[in-house]
Amino acid sequence: MRPRSIVILTGAGISAESGLPTFRDKDGLWEGHRVEEVATPEAFACAPELVHRFYNLRRAALATVEPNAAHLALARLQRQHPGKVTLITQNVDDLHERAGSAGVIHMHGELGRVRCTRCDHALAWTGDLGTGTVCPNCGKTGYLRPDIVWFGEMPHHMELIAEALRNADVFAAIGTSGHVYPAAGFVGEARLAGAETVEINNAGTAVSERFHRHLTGPATVEVPRWVDGLIAPGT
Ligand code: APR
Numbered sequence: 001m002r003p004r005s006i007v008i009l010t011g012a013g014i015s016a017e018s019g020l021p022t023f024r025d026k027d028g029l030w031e032g033h034r035v036e037e038v039a040t041p042e043a044f045a046c047a048p049e050l051v052h053r054f055y056n057l058r059r060a061a062l063a064t065v066e067p068n069a070a071h072l073a074l075a076r077l078q079r080q081h082p083g084k085v086t087l088i089t090q091n092v093d094d095l096h097e098r099a100g101s102a103g104v105i106h107m108h109g110e111l112g113r114v115r116c117t118r119c120d121h122a123l124a125w126t127g128d129l130g131t132g133t134v135c136p137n138c139g140k141t142g143y144l145r146p147d148i149v150w151f152g153e154m155p156h157h158m159e160l161i162a163e164a165l166r167n168a169d170v171f172a173a174i175g176t177s178g179h180v181y182p183a184a185g186f187v188g189e190a191r192l193a194g195a196e197t198v199e200i201n202n203a204g205t206a207v208s209e210r211f212h213r214h215l216t217g218p219a220t221v222e223v224p225r226w227v228d229g230l231i232a233p234g235t
Contacts (some may be wrong), residue, residue, distance in 0.1 A: 014071065
């Protein structure tokens with residue numbers, strides 16, 4: 001029998017136990033900031049320094065945290081599962097890659113990348129960004145922005161994601177609240193393809209009823225347990 005194709009979607013909840021705040025939980029990012037003020041193209045047009053400060057703080061925080069047992073378990077699944085494992089994340093952190101995962105699909109962009117809105121050059125970036133930062137490609141200032149998908153913008157890699165969902169035998173959503181589309185609709189697409197679906201979260205979500213199975217608890221406990229079940233069924 002052909003090894004099964006596994007498609008995984010992760011959200012902010014998988015990085016919570018590494019010390020990165022989620023968006024909508026208590027003390028989440030959206031409690032301290034109004035989305036409209038920091039995560040829309042309009043916000044960047046009218047208050048770029050406020051937007052830069054928000055992402056500079058998040059970029060700096062990234063350097064102070066480490067991948068956790070959930071990230072490490074998914075990297076292990078990618079190494080040991082004989083079939084295809086597609087890892088899609090809404091997260092802009094690099095904890096999947098630092099845990100050893102390959103080919104991570106960042107549908108909402110990456111904190112570690114910036115893009116010039118004048119010449120469209122994109123590059124890796126670690127330090128602070130500001131309106132005075134010069135684009136290394138076109139030499140102009142004031143055009144570099146975080147390479148992050150803001151509200152109202154199209155997510156990245158949607159064709160690749162649709163292809164993976166069409167061929168999924170197993171679909172798992174880990175640490176995501178199901179409030180933001182198109183990601184929240186992936187379970188529906190996977191079910192249409194006949195996939196078994198599992199939600200791993202420490203609470204119920206806006207789309208829980210769409211899943212066949214639920215593993216409720218902290219990601220660092222439930223994800224390694226789920227992965228063990230896939231890699232060594234029945235042990
Ligand atoms: N273990 C498992 N699940 C957890 C944990 C944990 N330790 N901590 C929190 N969660 C769950 C919460 O119950 C919630 O369902 O993670 C989810 C986090 O939800 P959100 O904060 O809404 O984050 P996410 O779903 O990733 O947001 C989606 O919204 O703001 C935009 O672009 C941003 O990518 C983001 C998108």
